[in-house]
Amino acid sequence: MKAIIPAAGLGTRFLPATKSMPKELLPVLEKPVIQYVVEEALTPEGVDECIIVNSHEKPQIEAYFSEDAAFEGMLRNRGKEAEADLVHAASELPVSFVYQDEPLGLGHAVHCAAEKMDGDPFFVLLGDYFVPDCQMNVRMAEVSRAHNGASVIAVAPVPPDQVSRYGIIAGECIGSLNEDSTGEESEGAVWRVSGLVEKPAPEEAPSHLFIVGRYLLSPRVMELLADQKPGAGNEIQLTDAMQRLLAEEEMYALVVNPAEGCDTGTPAAWAATNARMALTRSDTKEAFREALGPASL
Numbered sequence: 301m302k303a304i305i306p307a308a309g310l311g312t313r314f315l316p317a318t319k320s321m322p323k324e325l326l327p328v329l330e331k332p333v334i335q336y337v338v339e340e341a342l343t344p345e346g347v348d349e350c351i352i353v354n355s356h357e358k359p360q361i362e363a364y365f366s367e368d369a370a371f372e373g374m375l376r377n378r379g380k381e382a383e384a385d386l387v388h389a390a391s392e393l394p395v396s397f398v399y400q401d402e403p404l405g406l407g408h409a410v411h412c413a414a415e416k417m418d419g420d421p422f423f424v425l426l427g428d429y430f431v432p433d434c435q436m437n438v439r440m441a442e443v444s445r446a447h448n449g450a451s452v453i454a455v456a457p458v459p460p461d462q463v464s465r466y467g468i469i470a471g472e473c474i475g476s477l478n479e480d481s482t483g484e485e486s487e488g489a490v491w492r493v494s495g496l497v498e499k500p501a502p503e504e505a506p507s508h509l510f511i512v513g514r515y516l517l518s519p520r521v522m523e524l525l526a527d528q529k530p531g532a533g534n535e536i537q538l539t540d541a542m543q544r545l546l547a548e549e550e551m552y553a554l555v556v557n558p559a560e561g562c563d564t565g566t567p568a569a570w571a572a573t574n575a576r577m578a579l580t581r582s583d584t585k586e587a588f589r590e591a592l593g594p595a596s597l
Contacts, residue, residue, distance in 0.1 A: 301348065302416060303341035303423040306409040307334060308355040308400040313566050322358040324427055326570060329577050329584065330386075333564045334361065336430040338393055341423060343434035344441045349394045351413045356399055367391040405535025411525040419519050421449060424538070426513035428565035432577070436556055439477060440516045443490055443554050451521065451542070451551045453493070454514035456558040457485040463505040467539050469553050470495035470506030477554070485509060489555040493546065496539045498532055511539070512558055521545055 311323030324334035338350045354361050368387070375384035400412045410424055421444070423437055431437075440452040455469055471493040478488030485508060497506060515538075524541040531537040545551060562576060563569040578588035 301346045301420045303350045304413045305427050306353045307427045340434040344437045353400050353409045353412050354397050365395045407536035407538040424515040429561050431561040451518045452516045453553050454512040454556045455509040455553045456512050457508050458510045464499050466510035468497045468505050469509050487557045491553040493551040496543050
């Protein structure tokens with residue numbers, strides 16, 4: 301099974317920094333964002349490769365995941381064995397690359413990986429959000445197995461006055477992964493999806509559950525993307541292919557807590573994620589508090 305990580309965007313929200321550094325390589329503590337996403341993608345049982353959909357304008361990403369024996373040797377010669385091991389570990393991750401050189405939409409980006417598919421279901425992970433404990437995809441796979449390998453998407457509740465910002469699901473709650481779940485939109489609830497509505501008006505929203513950016517999709521989705529017509533923004537939308545899938549196959553949604561993951565999509569969110577990670581790791585917590593200074597505590 302493969303996991304696809306779209307990473308061909310320009311990162312304009314982070315300009316001027318992203319003029320020379322892909323936003324995917326911006327660090328959260330000592331690792332770049334995309335390494336967290338790759339490690340998350342490889343966690344579910346059966347996932348043996350990550351396919352990064354890159355742009356030819358960002359060769360630094362491919363260089364990061366490539367072995368650099370000279371650099372590692374220099375570190376070891378200077379007695380920095382631990383650092384050399386960390387550098388080498390990134391190069392051993394099972395990552396390959398395909399390229400999207402025109403920004404034609406998420407559906408187009410996913411379809412760029414079609415030739416690397418093996419007829420199995422596949423994950424899609426948006427690259428500006430990662431889950432530190434890597435368990436969200438594992439739970440999605442559990443839901444899929446319970447429903448004969450059906451597609452599963454992660455969703456989360458949003459206030460009614462914000463539904464017009466997101467893709468919202470329609471459907472019905474059919475159960476929960478959590479014994480103590482108390483409601484249809486509570487964490488762990490499982491929905492059978494009947495429709496996907498892009499940015500509905502509040503009074504027309506079929507639910508308050510938006511798509512978080514984690515997908516486990518049937519191989520039929522890749523086939524549908526091959527002839528998917530442009531939709532919103534004149535782009536090939538993944539949600540449009542998923543909507544077509546509903547005419548042929550069942551689809552489910554798992555309600556998650558969006559705070560389970562870390563957002564790095566804007567400079568403010570990226571800075572907050574660094575702070576959050578620093579404060580939750582035992583090896584950085586006290587040093588981070590000290591670095592903030594007494595006025596910030």
